[in-house]
Amino acid sequence: MLLGFPVKVLGQPGLKSHDNRRWQSRPHLSVSLAYLRDIFLYLKRQDIRMYRMAADLAPYVVHPDMPEFHSQIEECTAELAAVGELAIESNLRLSFHLPLTSVLNAQDETIAQQSSQSAVAHGRILEAMGLGPEAVLVTHVGGLYGDRKSALGRFVERFERLPEVVRRRLVLENDDKRFSVPDIQRVHERTGIPLVFDYLHFRNFNPQGLDGAQALDVCLRSWPPGVKPKIHFSSPRTAMRIVQHRASRNRSTSPQLRAPRPTQHADFADPFQFMDFFSKARQVVDQEFDVMLEVKGKDLAVLRLREDLTRFAPNLLGD
Numbered sequence: 502m503l504l505g506f507p508v509k510v511l512g513q514p515g516l517k518s519h520d521n522r523r524w525q526s527r528p529h530l531s532v533s534l535a536y537l538r539d540i541f542l543y544l545k546r547q548d549i550r551m552y553r554m555a556a557d558l559a560p561y562v563v564h565p566d567m568p569e570f571h572s573q574i575e576e577c578t579a580e581l582a583a584v585g586e587l588a589i590e591s592n593l594r595l596s597f598h599l600p601l602t603s604v605l606n607a608q609d610e611t612i613a614q615q616s617s618q619s620a621v622a623h624g625r626i627l628e629a630m631g632l633g634p635e636a637v638l639v640t641h642v643g644g645l646y647g648d649r650k651s652a653l654g655r656f657v658e659r660f661e662r663l664p665e666v667v668r669r670r671l672v673l674e675n676d677d678k679r680f681s682v683p684d685i686q687r688v689h690e691r692t693g694i695p696l697v698f699d700y701l702h703f704r705n706f707n708p709q710g711l712d713g714a715q716a717l718d719v720c721l722r723s724w725p726p727g728v729k730p731k732i733h734f735s736s737p738r739t740a741m742r743i744v745q746h747r748a749s750r751n752r753s754t755s756p757q758l759r760a761p762r763p764t765q766h767a768d769f770a771d772p773f774q775f776m777d778f779f780s781k782a783r784q785v786v787d788q789e790f791d792v793m794l795e796v797k798g799k800d801l802a803v804l805r806l807r808e809d810l811t812r813f814a815p816n817l818l819g820d
Contacts, residue, residue: 503550503792504792505551505553505803506553506795506800506802507793507795508553508555510540510800512800512801512804516536518536518540519537519560520532520536524560529560530573530576530577530580533555533558534581538587549804550593551791552594553595554595554597556623559574562574562622577629578629584630588632594635594636596638599638599640603615603619605640606655606656606659607655613655616659617663620640620663620667621666624664634670634727635728636670637671637731638667638672639672639697640674641676642673642676642680660694672694674696674697674702675702676706677706678705681707689723695728696724697720697731698732699733700733701735703716713778714781717782717785718782722788730791732790732791734770736769737761737765737766738762740761741759741761743756745757766795766796768796768797768798768802770796770802770805772813776817794806
């Protein structure tokens with residue numbers, strides 16, 4: 502089992518995930534790849550072998566009003582291949598999560614087309630890096646629009662329009678308020694798209710009352726033979742939040758305490774929650790999978806959970 506984290510590195514100051522300059526400063530994929538190379542070297546030192554790259558790795562690459570940014574992938578063919586080779590040498594599993602603005606099942610055809618273009622660009626980056634089939638693009642179904650059946654149907658239709666370079670890498674995740682595991686299972690049955698089980702989303706949205714291990718098993722079995730599945734895990738935030746509002750000109754405001762919501766991600770993964778779930782899952786699931794930790798502690802949380810599991814449940818991590 503590999504443990505990974507998304508995008509931002511906290512364990513070494515100064516490591517940037519991508520070129521986040523505004524368009525006026527001419528940001529470029531080549532700059533992002535230089536940052537990415539430094540992150541890969543850090544991950545190698547920490548023996549972290551799973552990582553989600555920033556969705557904005559190629560800034561403005563499909564922006565409809567900025568064609569000057571559209572050729573970044575072609576301009577970085579050599580750099581993409583070199584960074585991909587470094588990832589392969591490090592046995593590093595990589596992925597993307599498409600931006601939340603990418604809504605393949607949108608009722609607005611313009612939004613749907615832009616979302617498809619974004620998916621194609623991310624797929625082309627993974628291809629140019631020379632990565633294997635375990636390097637995937639995670640997405641959600643999208644909007645409900647008051648009609649679940651039609652919403653799922655539009656996703657299927659838009660998925661089937663995508664070029665093969667994207668279809669063979671796109672994977673579908675359950676979410677925390679619209680589309681459950683049985684919903685995405687119906688999409689899989691029509692398209693063959695692999696399913697990513699998200700633990701926290703499942704705990705927040707499981708209207709069918711499924712058992713967690715069985716829902717996990719449904720998702721894992723959707724992956725093609727020879728491709729190791731991945732899932733998402735996060736503990737819900739339980740700590741009180743302190744919110745500082747910006748003061749107006751005529752009055753000052755004091756900090757306010759806010760209770761956490763069950764959909765919010767914790768800073769670190771609860772090791773006992775993790776152990777309990779996966780111990781039960783092993784009674785049902787008979788295949789290996791990797792885990793993306795979606796917690797605010799990022800790489801620090803991966804290192805902490807690895808320590809906790811080594812202490813309390815070394816059998817879960819295996820090798």
